[in-house]
Amino acid sequence: xxxxxxxxGFGGQGVLFAGQLLAYCALAEEKHVTWIPSYGPEMRGGxxxxxxxxxxxxxxxxxxxxxxxxxxFNNPSLEKYEEPVKPGGLLVVNESLTVAPPTRxxxxxxxxxxxxxxxxxxxxxxxxxILFGALLARRPLVQVATVEEILxxxxxxxxxxxxxxxxxxxxxxxxxxxAQHA
Amino acid sequence: MAVELMKGNVALAEAAIRAGVEAYxxxxxxxxxxxxxxxxxxMPELGxxxxxxxxxxxxxxMVYGAACTGARAMTSSSSPGISLMQEGFSYxxxxxxxxxxxxxxxxxxxxxxxxxxxxxxxxVTRSAGHGDYHAIVLAPASxxxxxxxxxxxxxxxxxxxHLVFVVADGLIGxxxxxAELPAMKPIRRPRGDWALTGADGREKNIITSLExxxxxxxxxxxxxxxxxxxxxxxxxRSTEMLTxxxxxxxxxxxTSGRIAETAVKQARREGMKVGLFRPISLWPFPEKRLSxxxxxxxAFLVVEMNAGQMLDDVRLAAGGQVPxxxxxxxxxxxxxxxxxxxxxxxxxxxxTTSAV
Numbered sequence: 001x002x003x004x005x006x007x008x009g010f011g012g013q014g015v016l017f018a019g020q021l022l023a024y025c026a027l028a029e030e031k032h033v034t035w036i037p038s039y040g041p042e043m044r045g046g047x048x049x050x051x052x053x054x055x056x057x058x059x060x061x062x063x064x065x066x067x068x069x070x071x072x073f074n075n076p077s078l079e080k081y082e083e084p085v086k087p088g089g090l091l092v093v094n095e096s097l098t099v100a101p102p103t104r105x106x107x108x109x110x111x112x113x114x115x116x117x118x119x120x121x122x123x124x125x126x127x128x129x130i131l132f133g134a135l136l137a138r139r140p141l142v143q144v145a146t147v148e149e150i151l152x153x154x155x156x157x158x159x160x161x162x163x164x165x166x167x168x169x170x171x172x173x174x175x176x177x178x179a180q181h182a
Numbered sequence: 183m184a185v186e187l188m189k190g191n192v193a194l195a196e197a198a199i200r201a202g203v204e205a206y207x208x209x210x211x212x213x214x215x216x217x218x219x220x221x222x223x224x225m226p227e228l229g230x231x232x233x234x235x236x237x238x239x240x241x242x243x244m245v246y247g248a249a250c251t252g253a254r255a256m257t258s259s260s261s262p263g264i265s266l267m268q269e270g271f272s273y274x275x276x277x278x279x280x281x282x283x284x285x286x287x288x289x290x291x292x293x294x295x296x297x298x299x300x301x302x303x304x305x306v307t308r309s310a311g312h313g314d315y316h317a318i319v320l321a322p323a324s325x326x327x328x329x330x331x332x333x334x335x336x337x338x339x340x341x342x343x344h345l346v347f348v349v350a351d352g353l354i355g356x357x358x359x360x361a362e363l364p365a366m367k368p369i370r371r372p373r374g375d376w377a378l379t380g381a382d383g384r385e386k387n388i389i390t391s392l393e394x395x396x397x398x399x400x401x402x403x404x405x406x407x408x409x410x411x412x413x414x415x416x417x418x419r420s421t422e423m424l425t426x427x428x429x430x431x432x433x434x435x436x437t438s439g440r441i442a443e444t445a446v447k448q449a450r451r452e453g454m455k456v457g458l459f460r461p462i463s464l465w466p467f468p469e470k471r472l473s474x475x476x477x478x479x480x481a482f483l484v485v486e487m488n489a490g491q492m493l494d495d496v497r498l499a500a501g502g503q504v505p506x507x508x509x510x511x512x513x514x515x516x517x518x519x520x521x522x523x524x525x526x527x528x529x530x531x532x533x534t535t536s537a538v
């Protein structure tokens with residue numbers, strides 16, 4: 001297994017956290033992993049993205065020109081990252097904040113209105129967990145149980161009240177990711 | 183100790199703490215500020231010194247002062263800040279006091295940008311300041327190696343009473359990767375007998391880089407150069423992969439060396455006999471091993487995130503025996519494995535053609 005994943009969206013959508021969550025889970029499962037954020041001045045109120053490489057082998061390049069997976073949270077990210085996804089790769093799209101559907105036919109595409117769904121669950125900030133669930137439904141990079149465990153650990157005592165909602169968001173994403181696959 | 187997911191900058195800071203750094207002086211600059219932030223939190227907790235200086239010039243002179251007392255002292259900065267510190271580096275080298283400097287390089291020249299770069303290679307490996315000397319320069323390619331080299335940097339600084347750089351770029355500084363920290367070392371005691379510890383009951387020690395008498399300054403230089411010659415002989419460090427039967431060897435350090443590894447593996451899968459040589463000490467440059475490899479390969483391809491700086495050292499080590507070509511990106515652009523792979527194919531095909 002060797003996957004190169006880009007998470008991209010606006011600052012504040014939990015894009016970097018989604019990537020870190022994957023990285024922590026990969027470490028917990030003793031996989032090799034790297035996480036790199038975009039750290040330019042554009043982060044302040046602008047676009048944010050991170051690249052995560054998960055592999056069974058030691059990782060050379062932590063950067064990727066053609067990721068095998070892109071999870072896009074908004075329209076600028078869809079415009080930027082649809083094209084570079086490797087043929088046969090996976091594109092997870094937040095339908096709520098994108099304009100037109102992706103046009104590639106040589107990659108797997110999952111579209112779900114993640115922000116609207118998060119809103120239904122009570123907080124748009126859970127958009128990232130819904131998209132993360134959909135990603136896992138299609139590419140079981142790490143086990144769901146690991147994600148749940150790490151999520152609870154990372155939310156910590158201070159955000160313990162958000163545990164249940166986040167787990168529900170993750171489950172909703174998984175469910176829809178599977179449904180679209182069928 | 184457990185394997186943790188750690189950001190490069192934080193790992194460097196915590197590794198320095200574990201190595202027993204007693205005093206940190208710095209001034210914030212992206213992309214290394216997390217290092218300073220970690221120090222700001224941890225050093226006071228441990229009863230050690232942390233000072234956010236008013237400038238980089240002040241910071242390096244504080245390091246100089248602390249180092250004169252025999253304390254393990256350090257600073258960190260990024261390219262433009264490193265330029266400001268150059269006078270201090272030279273005084274430290276001239277005074278022969280140990281200290282460690284971290285440079286998380288960014289795109290230049292000038293204010294440039296904050297993206298990853300290796301544009302300070304010349305600056306840190308040639309002399310890092312005015313005068314006639316080299317600093318020891320170590321270049322990690324992963325978070326784990328950053329930790330290991332940070333600890334080693336303090337040992338080398340002490341052993342040679344010299345200036346040691348740990349250089350990386352914004353990518354390694356910002357990257358999170360699983361790594362393991364070493365156990366906490368005790369603060370080193372006693373201080374060196376050369377250190378300024380109070381002259382009660384002994385002859386006074388004088389630490390200075392000033393010597394107005396030319397014959398005496400030449401003698402001082404001779405002693406410094408003999409030390410550097412010893413370092414050059416004994417402290418060359420490098421690692422390599424798939425070089426045994428390689429016809430083309432890619433040479434890269436830090437981030438570019440690591441990205442090149444992916445390209446080299448791809449080339450191997452395509453049946454090309456390509457290897458990777460990754461210098462870990464940039465000064466002393468691992469010329470002995472590279473010269474030996476020059477006897478067995480058809481060509482070297484140097485990959486850097488600059489316009490070709492280590493290229494000079496590879497050419498010198500190759501001694502004109504084989505062609506040395508170059509691929510680089512500048513301005514904060516990071517080369518992708520695919521680009522390096524394409525360049526490998528181009529250079530490898532030249533070798534195959536010329537062999538026919």
